[in-house]
Amino acid sequence: xxxxxxxxxxxxxxxxxxxxxxxxxxxxxxxxxxxxxxxxxxxxxxxxxxxxxxxxxxxxxxxxxxxxxxxxxxxxxxxxxxxxxxxxxxxxxxxxxxxxxxxxxxxxxxxxxxxxxxxxxxxxxxxxxxxxxxxxxxxxxxxxxxxxxxxxxxxxxxxxxxxxxxxxxxxxxxxxxxxxxxxxxxxxxxxxxxxxxxxxxxxxxxxxxxxxxxxxxxxxxxxxxxxxxxxxxxxxxxxxxxxxxxxxxxxxxxxxxxxxxxxxxxxxxxxxxxxxxxxxxxxxxxxxxxxxxxxxxxxxxxxxxx
Amino acid sequence: xxxxxxxxxxxxxxxxxxxxxxxxxxxxxxxxxxxxxxxxxxxxxxxxxxxxxxxxxxxxxxxxxxxxxxxxxxxxxxxxxxxxxxxxxxxxxxxxxxxxxxxxxxxxxxxxxxxxxxxxxxxxxxxxxxxxxxxxxxxxxxxxxxxxxxxxxxxxxxxxxxxxxxxxxxxxxxxxxxxxxxxxxxxxxxxxxxxxxxxxxxxxxxxxxxxxxxxxxxxxxxxxxxxxxxxxxxxxxxxxxxxxxxxxxxxxxxxxxxxxxxxxxxxxxxxxxxxxxxxxxxxxxxxxxxxxxxxxxxxxxxxxx
Numbered sequence: 001x002x003x004x005x006x007x008x009x010x011x012x013x014x015x016x017x018x019x020x021x022x023x024x025x026x027x028x029x030x031x032x033x034x035x036x037x038x039x040x041x042x043x044x045x046x047x048x049x050x051x052x053x054x055x056x057x058x059x060x061x062x063x064x065x066x067x068x069x070x071x072x073x074x075x076x077x078x079x080x081x082x083x084x085x086x087x088x089x090x091x092x093x094x095x096x097x098x099x100x101x102x103x104x105x106x107x108x109x110x111x112x113x114x115x116x117x118x119x120x121x122x123x124x125x126x127x128x129x130x131x132x133x134x135x136x137x138x139x140x141x142x143x144x145x146x147x148x149x150x151x152x153x154x155x156x157x158x159x160x161x162x163x164x165x166x167x168x169x170x171x172x173x174x175x176x177x178x179x180x181x182x183x184x185x186x187x188x189x190x191x192x193x194x195x196x197x198x199x200x201x202x203x204x205x206x207x208x209x210x211x212x213x214x215x216x217x218x219x220x221x222x223x224x225x226x227x228x229x230x231x232x233x234x235x236x237x238x239x240x241x242x243x244x245x246x247x248x249x250x251x252x253x254x255x256x257x258x259x260x261x262x263x264x265x266x267x268x269x270x271x272x273x274x275x276x277x278x279x280x281x282x283x284x285x286x287x288x289x290x291x292x293x294x295x296x297x298x299x300x301x302x303x304x305x306x
Numbered sequence: 307x308x309x310x311x312x313x314x315x316x317x318x319x320x321x322x323x324x325x326x327x328x329x330x331x332x333x334x335x336x337x338x339x340x341x342x343x344x345x346x347x348x349x350x351x352x353x354x355x356x357x358x359x360x361x362x363x364x365x366x367x368x369x370x371x372x373x374x375x376x377x378x379x380x381x382x383x384x385x386x387x388x389x390x391x392x393x394x395x396x397x398x399x400x401x402x403x404x405x406x407x408x409x410x411x412x413x414x415x416x417x418x419x420x421x422x423x424x425x426x427x428x429x430x431x432x433x434x435x436x437x438x439x440x441x442x443x444x445x446x447x448x449x450x451x452x453x454x455x456x457x458x459x460x461x462x463x464x465x466x467x468x469x470x471x472x473x474x475x476x477x478x479x480x481x482x483x484x485x486x487x488x489x490x491x492x493x494x495x496x497x498x499x500x501x502x503x504x505x506x507x508x509x510x511x512x513x514x515x516x517x518x519x520x521x522x523x524x525x526x527x528x529x530x531x532x533x534x535x536x537x538x539x540x541x542x543x544x545x546x547x548x549x550x551x552x553x554x555x556x557x558x559x560x561x562x563x564x565x566x567x568x569x570x571x572x573x574x575x576x577x578x579x580x581x582x583x584x585x586x587x588x589x590x591x592x593x594x595x596x597x598x599x600x601x602x603x604x605x606x607x608x609x610x611x
Contacts, residue, residue: 029533103490130565146485146493179553182407182586184452189553216560217586224586230567245553248495251485251521252554253561258526260566281523281530 001168012292015299016042021083024049025098028060033287035063084108093298096276118271121155126254129263132235142250166300171207172240178214189245307474309440311595318598321605327397329388330354330404336362353384398604421577427461428576432559448559465575480546481525482518495550571595
């Protein structure tokens with residue numbers, strides 16, 4: 001059972017190295033992360049992109065690229081398509097994004113899923129490691145669906161449940177988040193919660209449970225009529241998965257690690273394997289953690305799914 | 307400049323004692339009013355059932371001469387009487403008291419009988435005290451407006467900037483938040499943010515720097531913003547965070563409290579006179595700060611609209 005980001009790093013050393021299609025590693029920080037991941041035995045990179053810019057980033061990171069395969073890509077969308085095709089063809093069990101806008105990667109994945117006929121809705125899962133919490137907490141969808149409707153939310157839940165089951169939790173608990181509060185009437189996000197809870201109870205999303213809480217107040221205090229006490233906040237009571245109402249909410253909250261005492265790690269779980277999608281503002285140590293997570297999940301997907 | 311909740315309490319005390327109207331007070335409201343009176347912030351003016359209020363006051367050893375009592379047994383009338391008192395100047399601030407949140411907000415926003423006014427939008431701001439340095443940040447709207455239009459966002463931002471100036475921030479810096487820092491026609495929040503930033507550039511918010519769209523990492527970290535090619539004085543030093551809608555606003559407000567352990571207090575803005583709401587994740591100690599903040603607003607000529 002994986003309970004922390006350290007668990008991913010420990011297991012990545014055992015399960016690696018895995019081939020990773022590295023897309024446009026043209027930034028020193030990202031290249032440094034690729035270097036560290038290689039040195040730790042997590043990955044064997046296949047570098048795709050502009051040869052000159054890759055060489056410049058490698059020089060800055062003092063990384064000798066001579067042992068690795070390199071593929072010269074065209075424009076950024078072409079590079080993205082090529083890497084995702086490698087993932088779907090089974091040539092590389094992981095793909096990882098460098099200096100490419102994430103929307104290009106999502107476009108490539110959506111096209112590849114459609115071509116593969118998987119029927120899978122593409123979504124992003126962002127794990128938080130929170131002090132005092134005995135498990136990772138997964139926010140989703142933090143990257144793709146701008147304002148998901150009820151059907152899309154159901155698919156997003158299925159993806160997250162699948163990813164969470166790979167961590168070794170057979171029946172994850174889910175909170176469907178909403179800004180529903182004492183004023184303002186009924187929000188669409190709250191109505192979605194009610195519908196999703198019924199669907200989950202009927203088994204529509206596989207083994208999981210949607211808890212009766214839509215706000216952090218309810219999750220932490222047990223209700224909205226309880227007394228607030230900073231000394232008694234049961235982090236361990238957090239559900240495993242937090243479904244956010246929309247992309248704005250997900251992205252804004254999940255990147256609070258720049259401010260709060262939490263660690264963040266994100267991925268896209270495609271039907272063929274994980275895609276590592278660090279933010280362009282992430283630093284190398286954080287990116288290494290995200291790569292380690294993808295290595296472990298790729299290993300587990302290989303055993304469970306393929 | 308007021309950089310902490312303690313600064314707000316200190317400044318409010320210096321502004322003199324205000325009259326706080328409290329409809330249908332519950333025991334916790336009487337205790338809070340007693341604490342606020344003891345701190346030299348207010349004189350409580352309770353509106354409701356006299357017998358019940360006297361018993362609650364006695365339970366917290368609040369002496370009869372230290373508060374006013376306006377008898378009104380009907381709960382609906384008690385709320386209206388409290389609002390009328392504030393509107394007509396018989397009191398300075400209104401506390402939610404025992405009124406149901408929805409009833410209180412609806413009555414508060416009424417332009418005829420409440421504290422709403424033509425051309426002003428009532429909004430809510432959550433204040434946070436940073437843990438690593440002496441600074442207050444404002445996040446808005448975290449409670450009142452569900453899906454504000456661009457015009458409403460303009461007003462919500464203007465309300466918050468006005469409060470920031472009241473706190474002594476001469477040129478407040480505002481981040482208009484969205485999922486990404488680029489303007490993407492597919493993501494409506496980025497379009498509103500870009501327009502608001504342009505309005506800020508043209509000084510339509512007065513002396514302020516408004517940047518947007520900014521994702522949260524760019525807003526919080528100058529270094530992270532630089533790596534994304536965003537160069538602005540706002541990044542890494544935001545005073546006011548404007549959120550796109552209530553799902554994000556309310557959950558963000560809660561996340562800072564429950565994941566960040568940050569102390570929070572809130573203020574109603576855009577009313578003709580100040581009002582204090584009760585949110586479930588604000589401690590009793592910080593509700594005292596909310597009263598102090600309302601007293602400061604009252605001292606500056608009434609509301610924040």
